[in-house]
Amino acid sequence: MNIFGKSKNNLEDPGKTSKEKIAPTQGVGDESMGYDPEQMNALVRTIIREDREQLQEAEVQQTQEDTKKLEALRKKMSKIIDIGTGDNFERKKENSPEQIRLVWQKFYQEVFGIETDFSKVEFPEDKEGFERAIIMAKGITTQQLIKKCREYFAVSDGVSKAIGEDLEGVIVSERSCMQESYAVLVQDLVEASRGKLKGFSADDAKAEKIATETLKERLIHELKYFLETGKHLDIESVTICAGSLLPNGEVPTVSSFKGNVLVVSKASNYSAGGYQPRPVIAKQVA
Known part of the structure; x- marks a missing residue:
């Protein structure tokens, strides 16, 4: 000044x-x-x-x-979305799988300009505590998700800076949408640290054979939650995306700080404070 x-x-x-x-x-x-x-x-x-x-x-x-x-x-x-309930199993039981598929088809059409057909997408068996459904559209890439997120809020992408823009060819994930669309159920929690894997590292989750959110799933979770509420996930904690593995052996992490979403990485055996994987219920396993 x-x-x-x-x-x-x-x-x-x-x-x-x-x-x-x-x-x-x-x-x-x-x-x-x-x-x-x-x-x-x-x-x-x-x-x-x-x-x-x-x-x-x-x-x-x-x-x-x-x-x-x-x-x-x-x-x-x-x-196109019944705010707060459109993909929610617990709050609105009458939401049939057909209705949820339709919500997500309209979401991808409106937000990404992608025409999708989720009629054959199967949902995992419902489990208490896993209230929100996420559908990953066939062919959508990590960079597409980051770019789309940046249209609505700031994203600091340390992962791409570290290993290059072509994340699709180097990130190995538990599930992939490159060949087919699929659905997972996640806990409808703002903070990862309030979930069921407190104190877990990515290695711990894998050792226990617990399915967890991948980087793509966490990004689409963030985007849809933001469009529904105008708020971010993980304001006080950090999601360890244990469902994805980087070529250097580390795992991506996602959090938010003052409206800026941070995408960085940690060692796969890292566990501390508010760092925690987000468990999912999934049918598809890589």
């Missing part, structure tokens, strides 16, 4: 030059500068105050604009 920039409400006549606005005071103040320090400080304080007020006004205006955009988006999405 340039505190000596032009102020919208100068203390002096705006027609005067800068030297006339802060006139030298003979025999008073800082002789090396030739200006009255008190007058200089008063002007600086005024400019800082005005700049702060303008910044606050800009922040409020930006927040209002973002809110309007989000509300418009949610209205658009509400036409």
Whole structure:
């Protein structure tokens, strides 16, 4: 911020030059500068105050604009998704598999511009605690998901920076949608740390043969949840995407911080604090 920039409400006549606005005071103040320090400080304080007020006004205006955009988006999405219940097994039992398939077909059509047919997608057997269904569309890539997420919120993708943009050819996952679409059931939790795998590393989950969210599943989970609520997952914790393995032996992790979704990686044996895999119920196993 340039505190000596032009102020919208100068203390002096705006027609005067800068030297006339802060006139030298003979025999008073800082002789090396030739200006009255008190007058200089008063002007600086005024400019800082005005700049702060303008910044606050800009922040409020930006927040209002973002809110309007989000509300418009949610209205658009509400036409194709029964907000909060459209893919939820527990909250709305009458949601048949057919209805859930239709919700996801419309989701991919509206958000990605992809025509899908999920009529043959089979759901895993329902299990208590796993209320949300996720359908992965055939052929969708990790980079497509990251790019689409960036249309709605910031994404810091440390994984692509570390191993290159062609993630599809190097990430090995428990399940793949490159040949066929499939569905999983996940826990409908904002924080991974409140799930059933507290203290588990990716290695622990694999040793126990527990299916967990892959990187793609976690990204589509994030995107759909955001479009439904305007909020992010894992604000206080981090999802270890134990269902995916990077070529360096590490596993991806996903979290959010101040509206920015972070995609990085950790050693497969890492477990600490709020880091935790998200378990899933799946029919397809790689």
